[in-house]
Amino acid sequence: MGSPKSTRQKSSESIVQDLDPTLSKQCAAKVMETIPLVMRFIRADMRDRKATELSVPQFRTLAFLDRNPGASLAELSEHLGVTCATASANTERLVQRNFVHRCDHPSERRRVSLKLTTEGKDHLDAARDLTRSYIADLLDSLSEEQIAKIDDSLAILYQVFESKSTP
Structure with a gap:
């Protein structure tokens, strides 16, 4: 008889194997529909507020x-997702505002380091x-249970995509 751990592994593996393959495809479709919607909302909020005085590319640069x-x-x-010339112009505006420091790379003459x-x-x-x-103000209209579900789901998505993202 197998150990309890191996039994648990087998049962979790069989659960994964028993999943309907269309379920992951349906979930992927929802992710692809929802994430851009959320990102459009965040971008629109940043543009409308102008409180930060940053364009979305400048915010993305700082982040x-x-x-x-x-x-x-x-x-x-x-x-x-822009040319080096565009990124350079964007960065120069941030350097002028003292948000970014640009310096020569210590070992590569043609490379600059940005901090x-x-x-x-x-x-x-x-x-x-x-933002x-x-x-948070928008989420205040949800129940604690709904917020907990969103939080759990986002944690799972983070784990899935974190290991796949490039630095």
């Missing part, structure tokens, strides 16, 4: 550099806080 200090301009342009300044980090945090507050 990327917060997660990737020392990133190159090429890495930033890839993240933003948030303290002021940039503070501004990014303020922008995030404003989080607005989203």
